[in-house]
Amino acid sequence: MTPGSEPGRGRAASGSGARYLWGTMNDDLLESLRRARHVAVLTGAGVSAESGLPTFRDALTGLWANHRPEDLATPEAFERNPAMVWDWYRMRREAALRAEPNPAHLALARLEELVPRVTLVTQNVDGLHRRAGSRTVIELHGDITRVRCSHENVAAGEWTEPPPGGEPPTCTGCGSYLRPDVVWFGEALPEKALHRAWAAAYDCEVFLAVGTSNLVEPAATLPWLAAAQGAIVVVVNTTMEGQRSGTGVHHLTGTAGEVIPGLLEAAFPHYIPRP
Numbered sequence: 714m715t716p717g718s719e720p721g722r723g724r725a726a727s728g729s730g731a732r733y734l735w736g737t738m739n740d741d742l743l744e745s746l747r748r749a750r751h752v753a754v755l756t757g758a759g760v761s762a763e764s765g766l767p768t769f770r771d772a773l774t775g776l777w778a779n780h781r782p783e784d785l786a787t788p789e790a791f792e793r794n795p796a797m798v799w800d801w802y803r804m805r806r807e808a809a810l811r812a813e814p815n816p817a818h819l820a821l822a823r824l825e826e827l828v829p830r831v832t833l834v835t836q837n838v839d840g841l842h843r844r845a846g847s848r849t850v851i852e853l854h855g856d857i858t859r860v861r862c863s864h865e866n867v868a869a870g871e872w873t874e875p876p877p878g879g880e881p882p883t884c885t886g887c888g889s890y891l892r893p894d895v896v897w898f899g900e901a902l903p904e905k906a907l908h909r910a911w912a913a914a915y916d917c918e919v920f921l922a923v924g925t926s927n928l929v930e931p932a933a934t935l936p937w938l939a940a941a942q943g944a945i946v947v948v949v950n951t952t953m954e955g956q957r958s959g960t961g962v963h964h965l966t967g968t969a970g971e972v973i974p975g976l977l978e979a980a981f982p983h984y985i986p987r988p
């Protein structure tokens with residue numbers, strides 16, 4: 714056995730130049746994952762970033778550099794300048810559709826075959842978890858690739874993309890503008906999704922918080938609610954700055970695309986990472 718090749722004993726990611734350490738990926742954690750009946754997962758911007766998708770703020774470059782989020786992602790902004798808001802989301806929708814699921818998305822989809830129940834909660838709006846094959850995805854902030862009626866809040870069926878700078882398409886039912894199916898600043902998170910996320914945090918034995926700083930609600934609370942119920946919490950992020958620690962909390966520092974497949978590989982000997 715080569716040094717450090719023993720599973721779960723602080724080995725570094727193969728081929729990555731040891732960019733992450735499997736900090737506290739000890740036998741307790743692996744055993745908890747193997748025995749778990751229900752694993753809850755919360756993913757954030759870090760997972761999308763690994764597919765090349767910037768955060769909302771980081772996307773404010775080039776033509777959009779002088780815009781503020783409140784110019785582009787509020788109901789008031791859409792009322793004021795629907796064409797501009799539509800163009801901003803068109804740009805981001807096209808980027809999301811061009812992006813590919815990364816190894817973290819694929820491994821999390823595979824997790825559904827390895828444990829009896831997985832609840833995947835995401836703060837991301839790019840639809841990549843679904844495209845990776847995850848079946849149960851709770852979207853806290855919507856999905857940028859979908860559009861809905863701004864008046865009736867129902868999903869739009871057929872619609873035609875306007876030319877750049879053109880008015881957004883309209884609802885075939887009521888004639889109101891269609892809008893991206895995302896949660897804007899000043900809007901409440903979808904209640905049903907939030908309830909399902911809370912319920913999963915209460916019920917799970919293992920909670921994976923992946924690619925999120927866990928500083929903004931509800932991410933700031935969900936993992937710790939799970940920990941308070943006795944769940945093992947695994948924080949996977951490139952930095953542990955601001956992350957809580959404590960009994961049952963494991964910090965795995967690194968990119969999600971390296972750590973998540975590595976974790977599953979260590980916990981489930983029959984796990985075969987997808988190419």
Ligand SMILES: [Zn+2]
Nearest residue numbers: 862865884887
């Ligand atoms: Zn309508």
